[in-house]
Amino acid sequence: MQMNTANRRRFVPLLLACLGLAAPAWGQTPPAPVPAATQPPADIPWAYSGLSGPADWGKLKPEFKTCDAGTEQSPLNLRDGIKADLGGLYIDYREGLVTRTHTGKTLVIGAPDGSRLLLGRKVYQLTQVEFHHPSEHKLNGKSFPLEVQFFHRAEDGSPAVTAVFIETGYENSALRPLLTNPPAPSSEARLPEPIRLDALIPDDRAYFRYMGSLTAPPCTEGVLWTVFRRPVQASQAQIDALTKLFPPNARPTQSLNRRFLLETL
Numbered sequence: 001m002q003m004n005t006a007n008r009r010r011f012v013p014l015l016l017a018c019l020g021l022a023a024p025a026w027g028q029t030p031p032a033p034v035p036a037a038t039q040p041p042a043d044i045p046w047a048y049s050g051l052s053g054p055a056d057w058g059k060l061k062p063e064f065k066t067c068d069a070g071t072e073q074s075p076l077n078l079r080d081g082i083k084a085d086l087g088g089l090y091i092d093y094r095e096g097l098v099t100r101t102h103t104g105k106t107l108v109i110g111a112p113d114g115s116r117l118l119l120g121r122k123v124y125q126l127t128q129v130e131f132h133h134p135s136e137h138k139l140n141g142k143s144f145p146l147e148v149q150f151f152h153r154a155e156d157g158s159p160a161v162t163a164v165f166i167e168t169g170y171e172n173s174a175l176r177p178l179l180t181n182p183p184a185p186s187s188e189a190r191l192p193e194p195i196r197l198d199a200l201i202p203d204d205r206a207y208f209r210y211m212g213s214l215t216a217p218p219c220t221e222g223v224l225w226t227v228f229r230r231p232v233q234a235s236q237a238q239i240d241a242l243t244k245l246f247p248p249n250a251r252p253t254q255s256l257n258r259r260f261l262l263e264t265l
Helices: 005-018 054-060 236-243
Strands: 082-084 089-092 099-102 107-110 116-119 122-132 146-154 159-168 187-190 207-213 221-228 232-234 262-264
Touching (some): 116 146, 116 159, 146 236, 232 236
Parallel strands (some): 082 262, 159 221, 159 232
Antiparallel strands (some): 089 116, 099 187, 122 146, 146 159, 207 221, 207 262
16 A cells, blocks of 8 residues: 555654654754763763762772772761770871872872871871861761871781861961962972971870771772861861862762771770
């Protein structure tokens, strides 16, 4: 049976509708194709926002897959910790003239020689210090203007990080040399005077302890975290000066899953 032109025009849209497809009206230009679902290019650098932000870190490179697939990720919202005797904690941070590096994502301070952390009988050498704003960890759902993280490594290679919240208050002596003529992005410079890192540690040594990960790609797990409950203070001017150096760089809090969050007695 032959179809005339009028019948053909009625039949084609009906067929496409049955197949779940849309057809443009006769004589009209078809609409432009819809872009593919947002997917970051394979070579795009990781970031804290946009297509290469935290939600997509695990898709950027195979070596970043733990950011998505890991079950012991950091940071956490610290609440309802299990009270426990967590053993000894001793911090021995030396005063020293060190290098500060502006990575474009944070400000990193080198470690003064001999600075170390003792957890029980295990010794960890301080390797570097970096800053995040707002804080990556939260305390009972509360975020702080800044969080400073101290990275350590033991002789056997195992990593440990201590973290301290910074709230608005009195000027902090440790930040004074850090903020004097800070380096431009992707550059480094020596501090103009020695820094005393112990001024960034609270006198009250109550803390949380858990096993977690790095908070940036590749999100490696097996990191022993110690997060102090009490914040230290910095002036509003110091906080403003530091947060203006780099964009917000806090990874969202992660699920606790089947881990234990411990807290000092």
